[in-house]
Amino acid sequence: MKATVPKRLGYCQEGDRNSLPQEAVLAMTRPKAPTLQTVASAVGVDVSTVSRVLNSAADERERWASAETVARILVTAAELGYRRNPHGASLRTARSLQVGVIVPRLQDFVLATIFEGIDEAASEHGYAAFVTNSLDDPAQREARVAQLLDRRVDGIILCDARREDPLLRKLAAQRVPFVLASRTSDTYPGAFADDAQGGHLAAEHLAANGYTDVAVIAGPDYASTANLRIEGFRAGLEAHGLSLPEHRLVRTGFDAAAGRAGVDQLLAQGPAPDAIFATNDFAAIGAIGGLREHGLRVPEDVGIVGYNDTPLAASLPVPMTTIRSPMLDVGRTAFGLLESVIAGGHPTSVALTPTLIVRESTMSSAPTPA
Amino acid sequence: MKATVPKRLGYCQEGDRNSLPQEAVLAMTRPKAPTLQTVASAVGVDVSTVSRVLNSAADERERWASAETVARILVTAAELGYRRNPHGASLRTARSLQVGVIVPRLQDFVLATIFEGIDEAASEHGYAAFVTNSLDDPAQREARVAQLLDRRVDGIILCDARREDPLLRKLAAQRVPFVLASRTSDTYPGAFADDAQGGHLAAEHLAANGYTDVAVIAGPDYASTANLRIEGFRAGLEAHGLSLPEHRLVRTGFDAAAGRAGVDQLLAQGPAPDAIFATNDFAAIGAIGGLREHGLRVPEDVGIVGYNDTPLAASLPVPMTTIRSPMLDVGRTAFGLLESVIAGGHPTSVALTPTLIVRESTMSSAPTPA
DNA sequence: CACCCGCACACAAACGTTTGTGTGATTACG
DNA sequence: CGTAATCACACAAACGTTTGTGTGCGGGTG
Incomplete structure (x- = not known):
């Protein structure tokens, strides 16, 4: 009988099955x-x-x-x-038409969106995409990658690369097809938003609007996104004769709690800055909350620029100026690159351009110039 | 040739591959x-x-x-x-150890979290989980389900069920193992948060804090979550001698823009209510923005209760009262149910209990009683 | 001592594809 | 008119597992 079922799985016994007439069973x-x-x-x-x-x-x-x-x-x-049986086909061809995606955390709107792009593109090309969290934990990501490889995925998209990433070297040595997305590392190919340019846009905007004492609340330093945004921001400031002193840069994380903590850190060191650039909308929202707790209002007392143009940004009590980055396209492009790598190519990285979205959170003077 | 690659993505040709010495190629x-x-x-x-x-x-x-x-x-x-080759094994056993998950949209924090729970549980049990968006579009979800079935998944978790859902009937008729999560429909088994109870908690809280003229901004009526939250809310109000008149209930959607729109709709019909219960934190945030635009302050003029206890809720400028629902557990439980269905069982639905988280957005009178 | 049984394995048949290599028949051509 | 090429297929061998059945051997029993 084919109908042997593993017993360990609390399998509803259904003894009646045998007592039914044959056609009913069928x-x-x-x-x-x-x-x-x-x-x-x-x-x-x-x-x-x-x-x-x-x-x-x-x-x-x-x-x-x-x-x-x-x-x-x-x-x-x-x-x-x-319908063709993919197991038979994959067994024969040694290709699974499956790709794996590792993200720091899927709860993160940005990563979820990038994955949506990957999934869209994959599905259009006959691939299916797995996604799992690494929680930015090296052990976890290595385990997840191993699981994907055990599943015989044709390639992997890593959205949680770090600078000097040993896992990437290992994958490259094993000739596993992979590309990066969102975060850069070394010279491995990937799809990214141009974060330096995004930072630059933010700085230009603040400088052009008369802000002079600006601060940055940034994500952790293993993420290239945060680093490049800061770099671009600093360059943008300097192009306008401003600078970003060390004490005006705090590194916390990417979520709202991190933004709140960032403000606490900034204000503990002295007077509040004119404006804050948070490298993430959620951190920015947390920062706004933190400022309010210290009796500071946005935009009257402090201007705020976020990053990513989360749908929330436009609907906040004070709609937020932010940098929109083409997350969906990052995902779609990443899949395209991976497909090329799988086919044996050596594509080069693609940087997509962000745009500045100006809203009220940086309009202290604009509507009613003092 | 299989190596057809979209040219738009500057794919490096690599004609050199053939010119390398044989061992190098090997x-x-x-x-x-x-x-x-x-x-x-x-x-x-x-x-x-x-x-x-x-x-x-x-x-x-x-x-x-x-x-x-x-x-x-x-x-x-x-x-x-x-490492065992899953294609060979699956071909032989006719089980893929893969499950599919359909969500309305992965960008939605709630669904992303539920999927995280599913993925965790699946991975612990040797399964892999696919997830894709249906965008709440019947055609799209049917196509996605078909793709999953073509992949020979062992079962499907649907997070976008509707009331009177023809797709579910079809799946049941085809004897495809599936369970629901998040949204209920008919009597198909699934894992849910007890949304009626959540609504009840919100109503009780508002009534107990002296709010008498309350309104609801809810998601679309094909989602059981919204319906049950409203039902529970209404019941809770009535238990305290209050009621929810028709004009105090508006149905928009689950995101911030929908919340803003909901407020516009409410205020167009007359004076502002005492308090607003939004069936989603994001809608609640949008509502706060909308209120501010009409010159109304939270919590001084209008109290706000959200739903889901998104991480944002605690870090908002005005930390938000909300109902925490155990999303991760919903996901984990859903996978457990699916595993049981796959094994031939007939599990019954599981309802997980939500909890009320009180914060400042409903404290107009509490800190300084008038 | 004949017998049976359990042990520790081996054998072989699928599962459903893909793809290289036949093979008859028809057509084309010189 | 003979030969070669082409057509329209068929044959068969993998791909890596899982699992029912077979088998030789040693040891225990009557």
């Missing part, structure tokens, strides 16, 4: 899917012919069978509801 | 993974023995081979780095 069991063989014998040809016809592009089909046979194969496959 | 190619056969001949036994030993629990192994053979198999498998 009705309960899922009818097994038609295979190439089913279609082949229905049409009266060999499985190989069916396989070739079904796997060819529409205009290539007649290379493998006569027009009439092609038609018969197509219609019987359709009416039998034939 | 060195570039990934060494093929050891199979059962590799291990078997290294040890000097049959593949079947290796398979049985490797697939048995530690204390069951000696049923299949002598202690010495078991040990030899184990160490050679380890030092060869043997």
